[in-house]
Amino acid sequence: MDINNPLYKNQGIHVILSLFTVEDGKFKVFLIKRKNEPYKGKWILIGGACYNNEDTDTAMKRELFEKTGIKDINYKFYNVFSDPNRSPVCRMIAVVYIGVIDKTRVQFLKETEKTQDADWFDIEKVSGLGYDHDKILQNAIDYLRRNIFDTNILKDLFPKYFTLPELHKAYESILKKQIDRRNFRKRLLQQNIIKDSGKIEEVKGKKPSKLYIFV
Amino acid sequence: MDINNPLYKNQGIHVILSLFTVEDGKFKVFLIKRKNEPYKGKWILIGGACYNNEDTDTAMKRELFEKTGIKDINYKFYNVFSDPNRSPVCRMIAVVYIGVIDKTRVQFLKETEKTQDADWFDIEKVSGLGYDHDKILQNAIDYLRRNIFDTNILKDLFPKYFTLPELHKAYESILKKQIDRRNFRKRLLQQNIIKDSGKIEEVKGKKPSKLYIFV
DNA sequence: ACAAAAGTGTTGCATATACACCCATGG
DNA sequence: CCATGGGTGTATATGCAACACTTTTGT
Numbered sequence: 001m002d003i004n005n006p007l008y009k010n011q012g013i014h015v016i017l018s019l020f021t022v023e024d025g026k027f028k029v030f031l032i033k034r035k036n037e038p039y040k041g042k043w044i045l046i047g048g049a050c051y052n053n054e055d056t057d058t059a060m061k062r063e064l065f066e067k068t069g070i071k072d073i074n075y076k077f078y079n080v081f082s083d084p085n086r087s088p089v090c091r092m093i094a095v096v097y098i099g100v101i102d103k104t105r106v107q108f109l110k111e112t113e114k115t116q117d118a119d120w121f122d123i124e125k126v127s128g129l130g131y132d133h134d135k136i137l138q139n140a141i142d143y144l145r146r147n148i149f150d151t152n153i154l155k156d157l158f159p160k161y162f163t164l165p166e167l168h169k170a171y172e173s174i175l176k177k178q179i180d181r182r183n184f185r186k187r188l189l190q191q192n193i194i195k196d197s198g199k200i201e202e203v204k205g206k207k208p209s210k211l212y213i214f215v
Numbered sequence: 216m217d218i219n220n221p222l223y224k225n226q227g228i229h230v231i232l233s234l235f236t237v238e239d240g241k242f243k244v245f246l247i248k249r250k251n252e253p254y255k256g257k258w259i260l261i262g263g264a265c266y267n268n269e270d271t272d273t274a275m276k277r278e279l280f281e282k283t284g285i286k287d288i289n290y291k292f293y294n295v296f297s298d299p300n301r302s303p304v305c306r307m308i309a310v311v312y313i314g315v316i317d318k319t320r321v322q323f324l325k326e327t328e329k330t331q332d333a334d335w336f337d338i339e340k341v342s343g344l345g346y347d348h349d350k351i352l353q354n355a356i357d358y359l360r361r362n363i364f365d366t367n368i369l370k371d372l373f374p375k376y377f378t379l380p381e382l383h384k385a386y387e388s389i390l391k392k393q394i395d396r397r398n399f400r401k402r403l404l405q406q407n408i409i410k411d412s413g414k415i416e417e418v419k420g421k422k423p424s425k426l427y428i429f430v
Numbered sequence: 431a432c433a434a435a436a437g438t439g440t441t442g443c444a445t446a447t448a449c450a451c452c453c454a455t456g457g
Numbered sequence: 458c459c460a461t462g463g464g465t466g467t468a469t470a471t472g473c474a475a476c477a478c479t480t481t482t483g484t
């Protein structure tokens with residue numbers, strides 16, 4: 001490869017994180033509002049440009065911290081978006097990740113050097129994002145839905161100990177459909193995704209719930 | 216993103232194709248031998264640099280054609296490799312694809328502008344590839360093995376019409392294990408991966424075989 | 431005793447596995 | 458008629474779906 005060939009010039013790498021949570025039975029995504037052009041004032045997914053001396057995992061964690069103040073999340077690479085016109089600045093290939101988090105356990109910054117706002121948004125009400133992020137988000141939702149029963153991708157959605165009805169509601173919200181409680185419990189236990197912690201949560205007015213943990 | 220920030224300079228995109236076939240019951244991969252530095256004289260997977268005006272699918276097909284003369288294959292994106300030191304020339308992120316082909320139906324070039332040799336190699340005997348292609352290849356093999364029973368990823372491994380014993384041998388070779396013939400047939404038919412074409416192949420010395428096609 | 435929410439077990443169905451015999455052909 | 462290789466069916470086990478009643482607690 002001739003590094004001076006103009007066909008190879010000005011290529012960049014975006015790292016993007018679709019970060020999800022569930023709150024009050026609603027499936028939500030984290031968005032930030034851009035402070036600068038391009039797409040100034042637009043809401044987008046968390047992300048930014050990868051430096052040429054870091055791998056994309058590192059870049060994604062750095063961008064997450066810089067733009068939200070959040071650290072230490074679990075994440076998973078799931079796709080690439082490479083349309084040469086997806087960014088107006090220069091050719092940017094997007095390496096996209098998915099993550100899930102317990103929103104009650106995390107503080108985030110409403111404003112940073114490059115963002116003027118940040119918040120969780122109900123999936124149902126998100127549209128008109130900057131760049132191609134509507135498409136990336138939809139792709140992430142599909143990916144998440146396909147994987148919640150076979151992997152422990154939701155393991156950071158709750159605190160360490162959680163009740164099965166909580167998890168059940170989260171699944172129903174993410175999948176947008178009802179799931180039988182008995183089969184749900186059996187399936188997750190059999191597939192070794194969660195296990196009984198032996199602890200009990202006492203709640204007034206109700207029968208106490210067992211507390212589970214992700215394996 | 217400040218396009219003039221040196222941290223964003225000199226990044227490139229490799230597109231790489233792990234192209235497989237099965238011949239005489241052996242699972243093989245297509246390799247090309249580099250004519251130029253870096254890795255001059257080394258065998259590597261098919262691939263090259265993506266232009267800044269094409270998406271990675273387009274680039275992969277172009278590179279395939281330029282370096283082998285092969286056109287019109289089916290392929291599937293499956294991973295990204297982003298170690299900043301994976302190429303000695305400059306930072307190159309690798310977008311990697313997998314493909315499968317009927318080697319008897321395709322002519323390839325032994326030499327091109329950038330390659331001095333090209334051939335199919337038994338998977339068991341491949342090592343010492345240039346760049347990080349040993350790792351990429353192993354990852355591709357794992358991916359292929361995980362997906363041959365759930366997708367029609369092998370649909371171009373044979374001519375349009377093929378017999379079930381042929382396909383059976385191919386699966387055994389790829390998975391490196393024996394598979395019961397009866398269950399194999401039932402599974403692929405039930406999952407609508409292949410179907411009976413109604414045609415028969417006459418072979419001397421044996422009972423004629425039914426010919427199947429991928430759905 | 432009743433309302434609210436959590437816990438549990440059985441049955442049927444579909445899918446995957448294990449396994450052995452018959453059939454068509456050419457020599 | 459036999460050797461070679463291709464074709465088929467049944468019985469079992471496992472995973473998923475459908476389904477209703479009992480338990481605990483607070484009021």
